[in-house]
Amino acid sequence: MLTCYDYLTAQIFDEAGIEVLLIGDSAGNNVLGHESTLSITVDQLIPLVAAVAAGSRRALVLADLPFGSYQASPSQAVETATRFMKEGGAHAVKMEASAYYAEHVRAVVKAGIPVMAHIGFTPQSEHALGGFRVQGRGDSAAKIKDDAAALVEAGAFSLLLEMTTSSVAAEIEAEFDVPTVGIGAGGATTGQVLVWQDAFGLRKGKKPRFVKEYADLHTVLFEGARAYRSEVLSGVYPAAEHTFES
Ligand code: KIV
Ligand code: NA
Numbered sequence: 672m673l674t675c676y677d678y679l680t681a682q683i684f685d686e687a688g689i690e691v692l693l694i695g696d697s698a699g700n701n702v703l704g705h706e707s708t709l710s711i712t713v714d715q716l717i718p719l720v721a722a723v724a725a726g727s728r729r730a731l732v733l734a735d736l737p738f739g740s741y742q743a744s745p746s747q748a749v750e751t752a753t754r755f756m757k758e759g760g761a762h763a764v765k766m767e768a769s770a771y772y773a774e775h776v777r778a779v780v781k782a783g784i785p786v787m788a789h790i791g792f793t794p795q796s797e798h799a800l801g802g803f804r805v806q807g808r809g810d811s812a813a814k815i816k817d818d819a820a821a822l823v824e825a826g827a828f829s830l831l832l833e834m835t836t837s838s839v840a841a842e843i844e845a846e847f848d849v850p851t852v853g854i855g856a857g858g859a860t861t862g863q864v865l866v867w868q869d870a871f872g873l874r875k876g877k878k879p880r881f882v883k884e885y886a887d888l889h890t891v892l893f894e895g896a897r898a899y900r901s902e903v904l905s906g907v908y909p910a911a912e913h914t915f916e917s
Contacts, residue, residue, distance in 0.1 A: 672691035673689050674865070675867060676695075676701065677719065680867065685728055685730045691733050691852070694733070694761070695708075696737050696794075716734070716737055716759075720760065721758065724760030732762045733761065733764070734755040745775045745778035748779050749778050752786075764784055764786055765787040766786060772822075773821040774825070776826060777826055787827060788819075788825075790819060791831075791839075791840075792833045803879075805855075806833075806836075807838075816839070816846070820846075823848075827849060828849060829849050831853075834856065834879075835856045836856075837856065837857025837858065838857075840853055852864050855880065868888075871885055871888045872884045873889055875889050
């Protein structure tokens with residue numbers, strides 16, 4: 672699973688065989704330049720979901736529900752998830768959830784919408800959790816397992832585990848029948864997810880420990896932009912082959 676926020680990358684990742692394309696609320700950071708994932712709205716995210724749905728043929732198109740769009744009540748969750756399916760063309764939604772939100776997940780599942788439940792470190796709660804911290808050390812391991820149990824019971828088809836200790840992730844993977852997808856949760860989960868701009872080196876700067884760079888797109892685009900500019904300035908571009916004659 673990779674994040675994906677537009678038509679052309681959706682085509683590439685889908686053709687490459689990526690099973691799940693996540694239109695994450697991380698679009699706030701990676702597309703809109705926001706400082707956290709908290710500010711992106713449903714109206715901003717739905718067009719990106721539609722673009723990814725248009726670009727993919729076989730991948731599961733998974734839409735993140737933004738902060739504030741599903742927490743108020745189970746019926747708010749159903750209404751928001753329904754918009755992502757109807758207007759965005761998503762196949763499923765992801766909700767940052769704890770056991771407390773089991774009834775919200777259940778209502779969305781009952782409405783016919785598959786739900787992936789995101790537990791462990793949940794960025795929409797970064798202020799409540801006291802910052803970006805690994806979850807599952809000491810006493811909090813039991814809480815994550817309780818969350819997993821309640822959300823699987825509520826009908827979640829899969830669990831996303833973010834920044835948990837690898838031992839908690841391995842226990843959850845072993846204990847429940849649903850597939851798990853990890854990010855910073857070690858190697859025992861069924862699948863893995865990364866933000867594509869991290870995985871392919873578009874975003875530079877300090878990276879979380881769990882990121883591995885499979886390409887250096889920052890350098891590719893930087894060098895390309897510099898070469899284009901210098902050829903325009905020197906007159907090398909456009910050449911005869913790029914020019915229409917009468
Ligand atoms: O929004 C996102 O990109 C995510 C993944 C990192 C799991 O939720
Ligand atoms: Na997210």
